[in-house]
Amino acid sequence: MRTKGILLLIILLAGNLSMAQGPDINGYARTYEGVRYNNGDFAIIQQTLNLNIEKRGDKTAFKANPMVYVYNADSLNIGLREIYMDMYFDNFDLRIGKQQVVWGKADGVFITDIVSPLNLSEFLLPDFDEIRTGVIATKLNYYIGNSSLEAIWIPQFTPTIRPNENSIWYMQPAFPAPPTFNWSKSSIKPSLENSELFLKYSAMTSFIDFEIMGGYTWDDNPSMHIKKIVDMSTGSPVLTGLEITPQHHRLTVGGASFSVGIKGIVVRGEGAYYNGKYFQTADPLAQDALVQKNYLNYVAGIDFNIANVKFSTQFIQKYILDHEDLMDENQTHNTATFMARYDLMRETLHLELFSYIGLDDEDALIRPKITYDFDDSFSILLGGNIFIGDRAGQFGQYQDNSMIYTKIKINF
Amino acid sequence: MKTIKLLVSAALIIAGFNANAQLTGEQIIEKTYNLPTGEDQSSTLKMTLTNKQGKQRLRVIKQFTKDFGEVEKKIMFFQSPADIKNTSFMNWSYNSDKNDDQWIYLPALKKIKRISSDSRSDYFMGSDFTYDDLGDRKLNADIHKLLRTETINGKDYYVVESISKDEDYMYSKTITWISKDTFIGIKKEFYDEDGDLLKILSINKTEEVSGFLIITNSEMKNIQKDHTTTISLSDIKINSGISPSKFTERMMTRGM
Numbered sequence: 209m210r211t212k213g214i215l216l217l218i219i220l221l222a223g224n225l226s227m228a229q230g231p232d233i234n235g236y237a238r239t240y241e242g243v244r245y246n247n248g249d250f251a252i253i254q255q256t257l258n259l260n261i262e263k264r265g266d267k268t269a270f271k272a273n274p275m276v277y278v279y280n281a282d283s284l285n286i287g288l289r290e291i292y293m294d295m296y297f298d299n300f301d302l303r304i305g306k307q308q309v310v311w312g313k314a315d316g317v318f319i320t321d322i323v324s325p326l327n328l329s330e331f332l333l334p335d336f337d338e339i340r341t342g343v344i345a346t347k348l349n350y351y352i353g354n355s356s357l358e359a360i361w362i363p364q365f366t367p368t369i370r371p372n373e374n375s376i377w378y379m380q381p382a383f384p385a386p387p388t389f390n391w392s393k394s395s396i397k398p399s400l401e402n403s404e405l406f407l408k409y410s411a412m413t414s415f416i417d418f419e420i421m422g423g424y425t426w427d428d429n430p431s432m433h434i435k436k437i438v439d440m441s442t443g444s445p446v447l448t449g450l451e452i453t454p455q456h457h458r459l460t461v462g463g464a465s466f467s468v469g470i471k472g473i474v475v476r477g478e479g480a481y482y483n484g485k486y487f488q489t490a491d492p493l494a495q496d497a498l499v500q501k502n503y504l505n506y507v508a509g510i511d512f513n514i515a516n517v518k519f520s521t522q523f524i525q526k527y528i529l530d531h532e533d534l535m536d537e538n539q540t541h542n543t544a545t546f547m548a549r550y551d552l553m554r555e556t557l558h559l560e561l562f563s564y565i566g567l568d569d570e571d572a573l574i575r576p577k578i579t580y581d582f583d584d585s586f587s588i589l590l591g592g593n594i595f596i597g598d599r600a601g602q603f604g605q606y607q608d609n610s611m612i613y614t615k616i617k618i619n620f
Numbered sequence: 621m622k623t624i625k626l627l628v629s630a631a632l633i634i635a636g637f638n639a640n641a642q643l644t645g646e647q648i649i650e651k652t653y654n655l656p657t658g659e660d661q662s663s664t665l666k667m668t669l670t671n672k673q674g675k676q677r678l679r680v681i682k683q684f685t686k687d688f689g690e691v692e693k694k695i696m697f698f699q700s701p702a703d704i705k706n707t708s709f710m711n712w713s714y715n716s717d718k719n720d721d722q723w724i725y726l727p728a729l730k731k732i733k734r735i736s737s738d739s740r741s742d743y744f745m746g747s748d749f750t751y752d753d754l755g756d757r758k759l760n761a762d763i764h765k766l767l768r769t770e771t772i773n774g775k776d777y778y779v780v781e782s783i784s785k786d787e788d789y790m791y792s793k794t795i796t797w798i799s800k801d802t803f804i805g806i807k808k809e810f811y812d813e814d815g816d817l818l819k820i821l822s823i824n825k826t827e828e829v830s831g832f833l834i835i836t837n838s839e840m841k842n843i844q845k846d847h848t849t850t851i852s853l854s855d856i857k858i859n860s861g862i863s864p865s866k867f868t869e870r871m872m873t874r875g876m
Contacts, residue, residue, distance in 0.1 A: 555746035584701030619702040
């Protein structure tokens with residue numbers, strides 16, 4: 209009842225705003241159903257209402273993006289993806305509130321794009337505007353011609369959202385002994401000392417677009433501090449359990465990205481240096497089964513057209529510096545993406561194929577989809593999320609979740 | 621400005637040219653191409669797509685253009701339909717042979733993407749206009765030949781054939797009717813790769829704004845598909861002193 213009341217309040221509020229103050233309201237309603245084709249179970253039954261409420265003036269603006277998700281028959285999830293106000297000055301803009309921030313030139317991978325954490329409760333399947341969570345932040349943009357200096361202060365850390373234990377996207381880690389989780393250090397207390405800071409300089413020129421960024425942040429993914437519980441009662445040590453303490457640690461990140469057009473082809477690159485990441489290790493001498501290392505993450509890609517078909521491909525590599533053999537992760541991890549898109553019937557029928565390809569584990573997520581726009585506001589999408597390859601791989605582990613799905617959407 | 625002045629977004633001035641029978645096709649097109657059009661222009665563009673069943677789709681765009689000498693910058697803010705609202709598109713077109721620079725801002729992705737400009741033959745938003753048709757085609761991309769002169773409703777016109785230097789271009793030729801008095805194009809025929817008539821562009825209405833003659837209503841009809849796109853311009857302002865800062869990342873993300 210409470211959630212239904214909130215939903216009603218949002219709708220009434222939107223209506224009142226519309227009549228009294230004349231904000232611009234648009235959005236969409238969508239029904240999304242997916243079926244796992246190995247067993248016929250529904251992978252998702254989701255109804256969505258997404259509203260964009262905006263009021264723009266010459267010097268100020270306001271935006272709220274409430275969204276309502278109904279899962280299965282009765283599970284209701286209401287939230288505000290964004291709610292912020294803008295203030296425009298001669299040479300700078302200020303945005304205060306909950307907001308999504310997107311950086312970098314890569315598509316579908318997150319290298320310098322680390323300001324807004326991810327919602328991975330449905331793995332990488334949601335649309336890109338739905339996979340990022342909003343952060344409560346103050347953002348200042350100072351403009352010099354076609355370049356911009358952007359500074360972001362985030363007073364309260366928001367971690368990556370992981371699938372819960374009942375989700376088909378939750379993968380139980382394998383432990384050599386029964387684990388006990390200690391969640392006492394899993395959150396970061398909001399304070400000035402614990403805030404996050406990001407800085408970016410970007411420019412758009414006739415030759416090249418580029419960004420240079422830095423961040424003093426928290427690792428969005430907690431490190432698992434593992435302590436062994438050993439029973440000595442028999443005289444010889446017996447491992448009886450593990451105490452696992454998830455804990456976020458500070459990360460310092462510096463990176464850059466670029467995009468350049470060369471005779472009709474767009475070449476893109478993005479890379480970042482991550483300082484102070486904790487990695488899992490089997491080294492018995494390591495404290496809490498963790499070792500601190502620095503690593504590089506980078507991507508190179510091109511976009512081009514052939515016969516009205518748009519292609520895009522990227523190569524992504526993660527490279528751990530000063531790697532040790534006993535670390536769980538390999539020194540390098542290589543992934544590729546491929547996208548082809550063809551619009552036909554006067555841009556009413558859209559064919560698209562997007563794939564993540566794990567080059568080390570020979571696994572992949574293949575995402576074909578076909579969308580037909582019945583008119584300017586109503587569309588039907590049929591698609592597939594096909595996981596193939598080694599079950600030890602990032603994508604192959606979800607082989608049993610391969611699905612076909614449909615999304616029917618009305619924009620207004 | 622490099623746009624061929626037959627096209628819908630161009631600002632056209634009656635400059636008092638005298639008819640000159642000695643002109644070649646190349647010179648006629650060049651005069652059309654080089655007509656003064658003002659330093660900047662803004663307008664609201666409404667594009668109505670009508671299929672053979674009579675079903676219509678509407679696109680509304682607010683657009684700004686400014687001539688910076690060596691480069692012409694254009695920014696478009698999409699207002700309708702709802703699924704592309706607040707999308708913006710920016711194009712920098714150069715006098716030299718350099719390819720255009722193009723960017724698109726998609727509000728759902730919240731980032732500006734540089735996009736490939738190697739898609740001149742793509743149709744713009746499902747309409748009957750390609751990007752080339754809308755004015756980004758370079759003058760020297762075609763060989764122009766004066767076919768004849770014609771008198772229509774008491775007015776004299778040059779009839780000029782233009783054939784692309786690129787053998788793979790989507791049109792085998794175009795034929796343009798250009799006023800002898802004003803060097804304004806009033807009609808253009810597009811022929812497909814087999815030499816068959818594909819589309820006809822007609823100018824339905826012109827209006828004078830700030831001393832410039834503006835095409836405010838034009839129609840492109842695809843003869844083979846029986847599909848029509850009508851473009852109308854409103855809220856037209858010329859030489860209003862659009863700030864260079866309008867054509868920046870800041871405005872693409874912020875909107876109008």
